[in-house]
Every structure is written in C-alpha cells, then in structure tokens.
Amino acid sequence: MSLYLDNAATSYPKPDAVYDAVNHALREIGVGPGRGVHRRGMAATRLVFEAREAVAALFGIADSSRVVFTHSATEALNLALFGLLLPGDHVVTTTMEHNSLVRPLHLLQARGVEVTWVEADRRGSVTPAQIAAALRPETKLVALSHCSNVTGSVQPIGEIGRATRSAGAHFLVDAAQSAGMMPIDAPALGIDLLAAPGHKGLLGPQGTGILYVAEGVELAPLMVGGTGGFSAGPEQPDAMPERLESGTLDTPGIAGLKAGVEFIRDVGIDVVAAKEQRLIASIVEGLAAMAGVTCHGPVPGEPRGGVASFTVAGMDSQEIGFRLDREYDISVRVGLHCAPDAHRTIGTFPGGTVRVSPGYFTSDRDVEEFLAALGEIVGRKQP
Ligand SMILES: Cc1ncc(COP(=O)(O)O)c(C=O)c1O
Known part of the structure; x- marks a missing residue:
C-alpha cells in the first residue's frame, strides 16, 4: 500500500473535516469575505474571522486581527522581511535556513541590508550565546527557523527571543516545521513575527499560510489593492489585517485551514x-x-x-x-x-x-x- x-x-492525508470544509466553502458559500452584505458574503466573512480566531488561539495570540492570511510560509516570510527591513538595517540569521528566508535576505543584502549568518554546528544547532554575540546596536531583526527542515534540529527560541528583545530587535520565527506539531505560545516566546504554512503541520490545503505580526510591529505591505472594506480612499488602510491582505482571500483554502487547526485543537x-x-x-x-x-x-x-x-x-x-x-x-x-x-x-x-x-x-x-x-x-x- x-x-x-x-x-x-x-x-x-488531511483530516476528513478539511476536505469537507473546502467542499462546503466552494459549493455552499461560493463567494469571498468582506465583499457583500448578502448572506453568502456574510457567511464567508464569518468563516474567515473564525479561522483567524482558531489560528490565533493555537499560538496564544490574544488579538486575531494580528494574524494575516498568506498563500504560503514563503509569502509570510517575504512580507515580514520586505515589510520591515530598510537599507542600513542589520539582520542576524543562521546557516540552517530554508531558501524562503535565505533568498529574500540575499536580495535585501544587495539592497543595503547587512546580514550576519551565524554558523550552526554539524548537528544543525545554534546557541543563544552565538545569536547574542552577533547582535549590534543597529540590529533590527533576528530571523531563524524554529525547526530545521533538513535535520529536525530545534533551536532554543525562548532564550533567543529573550536575548533579541533585550537588544531591542524584532524576532521573526519561521515555524514551517513546527507549527501544529509543537506547542508555540508566540507572545510568551517573545516572537514578534511568526510565519507558518497552512499546508504542513496545520493540516490545511496548499495555498494557505499565516503571518502573525505582534502589536507595535509596523510592516509595509507587499501588495496594495482591494480590501473589501475601507473602500473610499486611494491609500491602503492602516487597519489590521486589511493593511497586509489585498485581493480576494482564498476562502476555500482558509476554510480547510480552519478545519485543520480545529482538528489539532480537538486532538490536543x-x-x-x-x-x-x-x-x-x-x-x-x-x-x-x-x-x-x-x-x-x-x-x-x-x-x-x-x-x-x-x-x-x-x-x-x-x-x-x-x-x-x-x-x-x-x-x-x-x-x-x-x-x-x-x-x-x-x-x-x-x-x-x-x-x-x-x-x-x-x-x-x-x-x-x-x-x-x-x-x-x-x-x-x-x-
Ligand atoms: C523551514 C521552512 N521554511 C519555509 C518553507 C516554505 O514553506 P511554503 O512552501 O509554505 O512556502 C518550508 C517548506 O518546506 C520550510 O521547510
């Protein structure tokens, strides 16, 4: 077999509830959220809100409007990096990262962002002391994966988060290999930005992902455009999550993601x-x-x-x-x-x-x- x-x-496979939820969203709801006062539009809006609440609850996030839906972990990482970093900023990362983090950082390096690549040991681990030693007064961000997709090494993100915070930098965690597979309380771990795919441990469909943006962290959008609400002006609204979510959302995907996250919640x-x-x-x-x-x-x-x-x-x-x-x-x-x-x-x-x-x-x-x-x-x- x-x-x-x-x-x-x-x-x-995914839990049966995930397949059912995608099917239901496509067949019975049919439309996107925030685009109509008709019943279908309201049902889609409610579904997306409940999905945001479910994701927020899984990661200990009190305000679900800080959870942004993306199409992948890659998009979430790009949004965090390009939304935050400017020429002259300094970033600390490691030599264990996925290309989804490495390639945006290389591009940003070419545009004047300085990057320190902390060398992991032969088993794929870095220590909080190594990260702390790489921090500088101009360090804007520490960015690393929680768990390596090559070795499975788990980095000590709690201690790294504390060192990062005391240096006044932001902390971005790529949780592609840990979200839905290990407990993560983002605020308690000092995480400012948490990127995760919806289609791995969160058991949702491909084409889904999330970025948590902590209160006080300001990101420039990767894309601007229609947000459903706030339609009057030509400028992108400041309100979250609309500020970082332009275009019709993937309602069937988000429905499946909600079912995946609820499955994890129910199993524990x-x-x-x-x-x-x-x-x-x-x-x-x-x-x-x-x-x-x-x-x-x-x-x-x-x-x-x-x-x-x-x-x-x-x-x-x-x-x-x-x-x-x-x-x-x-x-x-x-x-x-x-x-x-x-x-x-x-x-x-x-x-x-x-x-x-x-x-x-x-x-x-x-x-x-x-x-x-x-x-x-x-x-x-x-x-
Ligand atoms: C550590 C890590 N980061 C990022 C990604 C990218 O995830 P996605 O395919 O959802 O963009 C992956 C996917 O394999 C990964 O393992």
Whole structure:
C-alpha cells in the first residue's frame, strides 16, 4: 500500500473535516469575505474571522486581527522581511535556513541590508550565546527557523527571543516545521513575527499560510489593492489585517485551514506532538541500527522535530528515494530540500540526504514498513 513519508513538504492525508470544509466553502458559500452584505458574503466573512480566531488561539495570540492570511510560509516570510527591513538595517540569521528566508535576505543584502549568518554546528544547532554575540546596536531583526527542515534540529527560541528583545530587535520565527506539531505560545516566546504554512503541520490545503505580526510591529505591505472594506480612499488602510491582505482571500483554502487547526485543537497539540516525537524517535533508532546509514542532526535525547535526514555510505540519495518509490511505493524526499546552506553546514552538500517525515496519520506499522524496505535496499545496495 502506498506510504507517504514527506509530511515536511506538505501533510497528507488531511483530516476528513478539511476536505469537507473546502467542499462546503466552494459549493455552499461560493463567494469571498468582506465583499457583500448578502448572506453568502456574510457567511464567508464569518468563516474567515473564525479561522483567524482558531489560528490565533493555537499560538496564544490574544488579538486575531494580528494574524494575516498568506498563500504560503514563503509569502509570510517575504512580507515580514520586505515589510520591515530598510537599507542600513542589520539582520542576524543562521546557516540552517530554508531558501524562503535565505533568498529574500540575499536580495535585501544587495539592497543595503547587512546580514550576519551565524554558523550552526554539524548537528544543525545554534546557541543563544552565538545569536547574542552577533547582535549590534543597529540590529533590527533576528530571523531563524524554529525547526530545521533538513535535520529536525530545534533551536532554543525562548532564550533567543529573550536575548533579541533585550537588544531591542524584532524576532521573526519561521515555524514551517513546527507549527501544529509543537506547542508555540508566540507572545510568551517573545516572537514578534511568526510565519507558518497552512499546508504542513496545520493540516490545511496548499495555498494557505499565516503571518502573525505582534502589536507595535509596523510592516509595509507587499501588495496594495482591494480590501473589501475601507473602500473610499486611494491609500491602503492602516487597519489590521486589511493593511497586509489585498485581493480576494482564498476562502476555500482558509476554510480547510480552519478545519485543520480545529482538528489539532480537538486532538490536543500535546497529543499531536507526542505522537510525532514517538514516530520520529523510532525512525531515528531504526536508522541508527542499520550498517552504513548515517542519520544527521540531533543525537537521541536532544530536541528534534518530525524530520530525519540520512545518507547511506556508497549510495546516492536520489537512488534510494527512487527505489523506495518504485519498488515499495514509499514517498520520501531526496536532495537539498531547498536549504543548501544547511547541507553545507552539516557536510552533506551537494549530494543532499534522504529525508523522512511522518505525520499525524502515520502509524507505527508504517514506520516498520519503511525501515524494512530501507533495510532491504541498503542490504542489496546493487539493483
Ligand atoms: C523551514 C521552512 N521554511 C519555509 C518553507 C516554505 O514553506 P511554503 O512552501 O509554505 O512556502 C518550508 C517548506 O518546506 C520550510 O521547510
């Protein structure tokens, strides 16, 4: 039977309620929010408001108007970075980041923003002391991923948030690999900007994402245009979230995202996190027991998200992924995972790794099946 172990790219399958919610929004509501006083328009407006409330509650955010809907984590990161940074500003980040953070920062660097790339260790971790040492009086932002999509390393964002705040800088967290998989209380962690995709751990459809913008953080919009309300003037309204949300929202996507977030709320984020931890621990343990296999990233006992990346001596990662797919119908991700600097940091550039990422609907049996298939491939080595 087909086995999907690439939940770090996008979660699959989704809870049934997510499929139903998208279907309902398309068939029964049909229209976008804020665009009409008719009943359909009001239903869409209510749905989007409830989705914002559900997302806000998951991250401990009191005012849901500070949650902006985007189409991906990439868009959320671009909005945060281009909306905040000006030439002369200084940013601190790490060598473990996804291209969604790296590429906007490179472009901003070319436009006069200074960037310090803090070198993570070979297991993909940075310390709060390293970040604190990189801070300067002109540092405007510390930006990093909570959990690496390559190694699963979890950065100590609570301590980093405190150091950032005491230096007077803003703190942007890319929660692409942790949102919906680990408890995150954004205000308590000192997070000013939290970017997350809707389609990974939050269990929503592709085409959804969110950016939390803390009170007092002013972002310039990436786009301006129609916001439904505040229609009289030619200028973009100041009110949140309209200031940062132009154009008709993806109501079906947001309906699915709401259902995904409500599913997590109902199961309990601690239960979801515990399951993910158990599955990934069995995968790491199984990989460690296989001769010739190196599992990169945190060692057992160190914090790890729902990702395990490995290489096999004398075997190409692409070939392993291909054979898992063709011979066993098991989907994993191979290569650089859009994070070449992370691979340079851990020593797996340019060949990359095989990445396995279970999800909430992965079972212990699935993990056993994957390990057995890999054991056969590694045992045979040659086709
Ligand atoms: C750490 C990290 N940041 C950002 C992203 C980008 O997410 P999206 O595809 O929603 O733009 C990903 C996706 O893989 C990721 O793993």
